[in-house]
Amino acid sequence: MAVPSKSKKLVPIPEDILKRMATLASKHGEGTFSFIAKTLEEAASLLDMGISVKDARNLYLLVETLKKTGAIVMPGELIQQLLSNLSSTGRDKALKAAYEMGEWFGKYILAKTSSGGDSLEKFRELMPLYLWDASEFIISNEERRLKVRYISPGQTLERTSLLASFLEGVVNAMGYKTVSKEVHRGIIALDFLKTD
Numbered sequence: 001m002a003v004p005s006k007s008k009k010l011v012p013i014p015e016d017i018l019k020r021m022a023t024l025a026s027k028h029g030e031g032t033f034s035f036i037a038k039t040l041e042e043a044a045s046l047l048d049m050g051i052s053v054k055d056a057r058n059l060y061l062l063v064e065t066l067k068k069t070g071a072i073v074m075p076g077e078l079i080q081q082l083l084s085n086l087s088s089t090g091r092d093k094a095l096k097a098a099y100e101m102g103e104w105f106g107k108y109i110l111a112k113t114s115s116g117g118d119s120l121e122k123f124r125e126l127m128p129l130y131l132w133d134a135s136e137f138i139i140s141n142e143e144r145r146l147k148v149r150y151i152s153p154g155q156t157l158e159r160t161s162l163l164a165s166f167l168e169g170v171v172n173a174m175g176y177k178t179v180s181k182e183v184h185r186g187i188i189a190l191d192f193l194k195t196d
Contacts, residue, residue: 058125065108065126069101076133076159083158091158098162102169110174119174120146131163144194146176155186164188 013021018032025035043053086094109126113119124139131137136151148167152160164183168190172178176192183189 054125055129059129061112062126062129065105068108069104080156080159083156083162091161094162095165098165099169102166102171103173104169105166106170106173109170123170123174127167145179146171146192146194148188148190148192150188152186157183157185160184160186160188164190 013036021036021039022032025032028035030038046053046056083091083094106123109119109122113122120139120141127139128134128137131150131152133154134150134152136149138147138149140147140149148171150160150163150167155163161183164181167188168178168181171190171192175195177195178190179193180189180191
C-alpha cells in the first residue's frame with residue numbers, strides 16, 4: 001500500500017534566498033525541496049516553543065563563544081562559595097580576570113561583526129541570553145554615550161562585581177572608555193564614552 005504524500009503548495013521565495021538554500025542543501029547532501037521543508041519544520045518547532053529563530057541562532061552563537069573561551073556551567077551556589085572564600089588579593093585577581101575575559105568577548109564580537117554588522121547591536125542581542133537571571137538589562141546609547149544597566153535582586157555583591165568587571169571589559173574593548181561605575185548587590189550602572 002502506497003503512503004500518501006503530504007499536499008504541497010507553492011510559496012514565492014526571493015531568488016537569492018532560494019539559491020542560498022540550494023547551496024546549503026547541496027553541502028548537506030540533500031535535495032533542495034526536502035532541505036527547505038526540513039528547515040521550515042525546524043523553524044516552526046522553535047516558534048511553537050515560543051523561541052524565535054533569531055534567538056535560537058544567538059543562543060547557539062553564545063554557547064559556541066563560551067565553549068571557545070573555556071567556560072563551564074556551574075551552579076551559582078558553588079561559584080558564590082568559591083568567591084566568598086577568596087582573600088582580598090584573590091578577589092582582585094578574579095575581578096581582573098573577569099575584566100580580561102570581557103575584553104576578549106568584546107574583541108570577539110568586533111571580529112564577528114567586522115564584515116558588516118553592528119557590534120553594539122550584537123552585544124544587545126547576546127547579553128540577555130548570557131544574563132538569564134537578570135530582571136532588567138538595558139543598553140542605551142545616545143550619540144557618543146553608552147549606558148549599561150543591570151538589575152538582579154538575587155545576586156550577591158561578589159557575583160555582581162565580577163559581572164560588572166566583565167561588562168566593563170566588553171564595552172571598553174568595543175571602543176568606549178568608562179566614565180562612571182556603580183556596583184551594589186544585584187545592581188550595576190555603567191556609563192561609557194566613545195573614544196574614537
